[in-house]
Amino acid sequence: QVQLVESGGGLVQAGGSLRLSCAASGRTFSTYAMGWFRQAPGKEREFVAAISQGSGRIYYTDSVKGRFTISRDNAKNTVYLRMSSLNSEDTAVYYCAASSIGPNIIEYTYDYWGQGTQVTVSS
Numbered sequence: 001q002v003q004l005v006e007s008g009g010g011l012v013q014a015g016g017s018l019r020l021s022c023a024a025s026g027r028t029f030s031t032y033a034m035g036w037f038r039q040a041p042g043k044e045r046e047f048v049a050a051i052s053q054g055s056g057r058i059y060y061t062d063s064v065k066g067r068f069t070i071s072r073d074n075a076k077n078t079v080y081l082r083m084s085s086l087n088s089e090d091t092a093v094y095y096c097a098a099s100s101i102g103p104n105i106i107e108y109t110y111d112y113w114g115q116g117t118q119v120t121v122s123s
Contacts (some may be wrong), residue, residue, distance in 0.1 A: 002026050002098050002112040009094060009117030012086055016121075020081040022096030022114055030054075030074040033103040035110060038092035040121075049081060050103035057103050063089070076112045086121045087111070093118050 004027040012018050022034070035050040049070040050059045058070055069082040079096055094117050097110035 002028065002032065004096050004098060004112055004114035006017075006094065006096050006114045006117040009119045011120045011122060014087050014121055016086050017082070017084040018086065018119060020083070020094055020096075020117060022079045024077045024079075024098065026077075029077040030097075032098040032100055032111075033096045034070075034072055034079040035099060035103065035105075036079075036094060037107065038090075038094045040089075040092040043092075045107065047105040047107070048094070048104045050099075050105065051079065052103045059103055059105065061105070063070075077103070081100060086119075088121050088123050091119060091121045092099060114117070 004022050006022045008020040033052050036048040038048050039045040046063050051070045067085045072079040079094050096114045098112040099110045101109055
């Protein structure tokens with residue numbers, strides 16, 4: 001069992017930056033690939049970024065490439081999402097998730113989910 005708790009969300013002006021954190025419980029964090037997803041109002045949840053267990057494989061959705069950076073610290077059981085050049089389309093609830101099969105974009109392959117953290121970008 002893995003419990004995930006996101007933090008770092010908030011209100012930011014367009015063009016600004018935020019860093020989201022996702023802290024995991026348990027001693028098996030390093031065995032899971034981690035992903036970030038987001039859900040904007042009235043839209044389905046979508047993939048944002050994913051990172052493999054050892055950080056050797058990283059994937060981003062096209063709309064965040066060059067602006068967002070996913071990273072992890074296995075010693076701290078934490079995955080991060082650094083977001084910069086934020087715009088109104090980045091407004092959403094951001095969720096982190098853990099996958100036992102590796103980093104990927106498919107929601108149902110993730111075994112554990114956090115409760116989400118709200119990111120609001122004002123123009």
